[in-house]
Amino acid sequence: MSDETTRRPFTRRQRMTVLSGMLAFVLMLVVLQLWLLIATMNAYLGGDQQVVWPAALGSTACFLLNAGLLRYLYFLDREHR
Amino acid sequence: MTEEDPRAPVDARIDSPGREGLTGTAPATLYRKLRDAEDITLAPDGRPVAEQPAWRRDFPIDWPQDQYVERRDFMKFMVLVSLSLTVGQFWIAAQNWWRRRRGEPPITPVASISDLPIGGAMVFTYPGPSDDCLLVRPTANTFVAYAQKCTHLSCAVRPRASEGLIACPCHDGYFDLLSGRPVAGPPRRPLARIRLDVRGDQIYATGVETRTV
Numbered sequence: 001m002s003d004e005t006t007r008r009p010f011t012r013r014q015r016m017t018v019l020s021g022m023l024a025f026v027l028m029l030v031v032l033q034l035w036l037l038i039a040t041m042n043a044y045l046g047g048d049q050q051v052v053w054p055a056a057l058g059s060t061a062c063f064l065l066n067a068g069l070l071r072y073l074y075f076l077d078r079e080h081r
Numbered sequence: 082m083t084e085e086d087p088r089a090p091v092d093a094r095i096d097s098p099g100r101e102g103l104t105g106t107a108p109a110t111l112y113r114k115l116r117d118a119e120d121i122t123l124a125p126d127g128r129p130v131a132e133q134p135a136w137r138r139d140f141p142i143d144w145p146q147d148q149y150v151e152r153r154d155f156m157k158f159m160v161l162v163s164l165s166l167t168v169g170q171f172w173i174a175a176q177n178w179w180r181r182r183r184g185e186p187p188i189t190p191v192a193s194i195s196d197l198p199i200g201g202a203m204v205f206t207y208p209g210p211s212d213d214c215l216l217v218r219p220t221a222n223t224f225v226a227y228a229q230k231c232t233h234l235s236c237a238v239r240p241r242a243s244e245g246l247i248a249c250p251c252h253d254g255y256f257d258l259l260s261g262r263p264v265a266g267p268p269r270r271p272l273a274r275i276r277l278d279v280r281g282d283q284i285y286a287t288g289v290e291t292r293t294v
Contacts, residue, residue, distance in 0.1 A: 012145060012146065012149065013145075015149065016145070016148070016149050016152075019149065019152050019153060019156065020152065022156065023152055023155065023156045023159070026156055026159045026160065026163070027159060029163065030159050030162055030163050030166070033163055033166040033167070033170075034166060036166075036170065037166050037169050037170060037173075040170060040173050041173060042269075042270070042293065043293060044173050044176065044177055045232070045270065045291065046270050046291055046292055046293030046294075047290070047291030047292060047293070048293055049177055049181065052173055052174050052177045053174055055170055055173075056167075056170040056171055056173070056174045059166060059167045059170040060167055060170075062163060062167075063160075063163045063164055063166075063167040066159070066160045066163040067160060067163075067164075069156075069160075070156065070157065070160045073153060073156060077153070
């Protein structure tokens with residue numbers, strides 16, 4: 001396979017498929033974060049301090065994954081132009 | 082008509098040069114691709130997509146590109162939601178740190194035993210002047226105290242000592258009088274319990290105990 005073939009940008013249909021996959025993943029992570037926030041709030045109001053920081057770190061990890069996917073989306077768009 | 086004119090009549094035979102695979106009478110050059118298949122949106126000025134202003138790229142005319150832009154913007158919004166949820170987590174962590182830093186509330190006298198008849202209740206504030214609490218005396222030697230905030234939506238709860246319950250009038254939530262645990266209605270967490278200490282005729286509040294179950 002030549003370099004030219006491997007560097008060829010995705011077609012719009014391919015980008016749409018990639019975007020849909022990333023969107024599904026992002027939605028899953030956001031739902032996970034929402035559950036984490038509700039569970040942490042419940043624990044905090046109940047006086048349980050053990051879960052607060054691990055939950056904050058878990059949520060940060062989810063956000064970093066999402067931000068990474070968004071960065072890749074910008075890369076896809078830039079490559080297309 | 083010149084020979085280069087694509088509309089020029091061609092040999093009608095199927096396999097004649099210039100019209101291989103075509104079933105009509107027009108030459109293949111008439112159907113040559115004018116634009117890239119990706120480049121469906123035709124701007125009024127005819128320039129390619131890459132040279133168009135950003136607003137025209139963000140509001141495409143054709144549906145597939147419009148769907149792509151919509152999903153892309155939705156994904157950006159979801160990442161923003163993800164950021165706000167993370168900020169919320171750190172807000173809880175900061176509140177938790179602040180609560181630990183405050184430490185235990187002071188020991189405070191709240192009532193004398195003689196002020197409270199059996200089956201009676203009274204309201205006092207602890208630990209702060211705006212933290213209303215409920216002191217109940219179900220039996221002669223039993224005293225229980227809880228924060229008066231319902232764990233559902235913070236309405237003021239009311240004792241029903243004869244039924245062994247504490248009731249929230251807002252959404253019909255009920256708590257057990259002796260344990261403070263929810264027994265009916267929307268609340269899921271027990272009422273915050275105020276630790277009591279009876280010394281002689283005096284009842285002291287010594288701390289607040291929040292619970293998840």
